[in-house]
Amino acid sequence: MKQVYSQLFFIAIILIINCPVYSQSNLIKPLWQQNASVNDLKFSKDGSKLITVGNDINIWDAQPGSLIKNIQPVVVNPFRSVAISKDGKSFVTGSGTSTCQDYCYAVNAFLSKYFIDGTLNMHISTAETLADGLDYSPDGKTVAAAYHYGYYDVDGIVSIYDTSLNGINSFYGHVPYGAASVQFTPNGKYLISGGWDDGNAQIWDYHADSLVHILPHGGFTGDGGNDLHISISPDQ
Numbered sequence: 372m373k374q375v376y377s378q379l380f381f382i383a384i385i386l387i388i389n390c391p392v393y394s395q396s397n398l399i400k401p402l403w404q405q406n407a408s409v410n411d412l413k414f415s416k417d418g419s420k421l422i423t424v425g426n427d428i429n430i431w432d433a434q435p436g437s438l439i440k441n442i443q444p445v446v447v448n449p450f451r452s453v454a455i456s457k458d459g460k461s462f463v464t465g466s467g468t469s470t471c472q473d474y475c476y477a478v479n480a481f482l483s484k485y486f487i488d489g490t491l492n493m494h495i496s497t498a499e500t501l502a503d504g505l506d507y508s509p510d511g512k513t514v515a516a517a518y519h520y521g522y523y524d525v526d527g528i529v530s531i532y533d534t535s536l537n538g539i540n541s542f543y544g545h546v547p548y549g550a551a552s553v554q555f556t557p558n559g560k561y562l563i564s565g566g567w568d569d570g571n572a573q574i575w576d577y578h579a580d581s582l583v584h585i586l587p588h589g590g591f592t593g594d595g596g597n598d599l600h601i602s603i604s605p606d607q
Contacts, residue, residue, distance in 0.1 A: 400436040402421075402423075402431060402436050402438075408425035408426050408449065409423050409424070409425045410424055410425045410449065410450060410451050410452070411423070411424050411450070411451065411452045411453050412424070412453070413453050413454060413455050413462070414433060414455075415433075415455050415459045415487070416455070416457060416458075416459050417459060418433060419432070419433055419434065419459075420432065420433055420439070420455075420459075420487065421433040422453050422455060422462055423453075424450035424451070424452065424453045424464055425449060425450060426444070426449045426450070427441060427442060427443050427444060427450070428441070428442035428444075428450060428453075428464060428485075428489070429441055429442075430442070430487075430488075430489055439489075440488070440489040442485070442489050444466065445481070445483060445491065445494050449466060450464045450465070450466050451465050451466055451467060451501065451502055451503050452464065452465040452502055452503055452504050452505040452516075452517075453465075453505060454505035454506050454507050454514060455487075455507070456507055456511055456534070457507055457509070457510075457511035458511060459487060460486065460487050461484055461485060461486050461487055461492060462484070462485055462487065463482060463483065463484050463485075463505055463507075463514055463536070464482070464483045464485070464505075465480060465481070465482055465502025465503070465504075465505050465516055466480060466481045466482075466483070466502060467480035467481065467500050467501035467502050467503075467518075480496075480497045480500050480501055480502040480516075480518060481494065481495065481496055481497070481502070482494075482495050482497060482502060482516065482532070482536050483495075484534075484536060493535070493536060495536050497516075497518075497530075497538075500518060500519070501518060501519040501549070502516050502517070502518055503517050503518065503519045503549075503550065503551045503552065503567065504516065504517030504550065504551060504552035504553040504554075504564075504565075504600075504601075505517075505553070506553050506554045506555055507555070508555045508559055509555055509557055509558070509559040510559055511534070512533065512534065513531050513532065513533060513534070513539065514531070514532045514533075514534065514536070515529060515530070515531055515532075515553045515554075515555065515562055515577075516529070516530045516532065516553065517529055517549075517550035517551060517552055517553035517564055517565070518530065518549055518550060519548060519549035519550060519551060519567045528541050528542065528543055528549070528550070529541065529542045529544065529550050529553055529562065529564045529575065530542075531562075531577055540577065540580060542564075542575055542577070542580070542582070544564065544566075544573050544582065545564065545566035545567060545569050545571065545573065546569060548566070548567040548568035548569065549566075549567045549568075550564045550565065550566060550567060551565050551566060551567040551599055551600060552564065552565040552599065552600040552601045553565070553601065554601040554602070554603055556603055557603065557605055557606070560576070560578070561574050561575060561576060561577070561583065562574075562575040562577045563575070563601050563603065564601070565599030565600055565601045566599050567599075570587060570599065571585050571586060571587055571599070572585075572586040572599060572601060573585050573586070574586070
């Protein structure tokens with residue numbers, strides 16, 4: 372089946388909302404940027420900065436909502452994910468692109484590490500493709516990346532890196548389309564990944580290199596994209 376995906380981005384609008392209770396939320400300030408996209412965003416641990424990624428990187432002062440720095444990509448691939456270190460001194464971005472014609476394929480993903488002021492620290496090309504999710508472990512010593520493959524007959528990968536982006540381990544799952552998101556549990560014991568199109572969340576004991584449990588999410592799965600994104604409550 373011939374697949375054609377196209378995206379056209381004109382304006383990225385980021386809304387900062389004060390939400391003391393779920394039933395009462397107040398818009399603080401929209402952040403506007405012309406000719407931009409937003410694929411992921413993260414606050415720093417102290418809440419002082421907001422980093423957004425899309426076709427470029429923007430570092431915002433979260434309180435007044437002012438742009439501190441705009442960073443253009445090292446490669447042409449759009450940024451797909453971002454994670455800020457626990458000490459707030461650096462952040463990692465993931466990128467990658469895919470093209471769908473008679474079948475889908477993708478180029479290698481790139482991981483880039485920046486200091487919090489936007490200075491590039493290191494940049495690597497990985498053997499995987501489409502880095503759709505990133506998270507730092509609670510102790511700040513490792514980074515997890517969720518990869519969505521462009522080839523439909525290849526499993527997705529969740530990979531673990533040290534803070535210098537050296538590969539430590541990889542886990543294969545979420546057949547056949549790959550992983551869309553990844554997050555460590557607050558106690559650092561488990562890693563949970565969300566499938567790009569299989570409708571499942573997978574719990575990994577990454578210390579023991581084992582899959583602990585598969586949680587069916589339900590809903591539509593199949594050719595068309597059904598990203599499953601993970602959020603874990605702080606008390607787990």
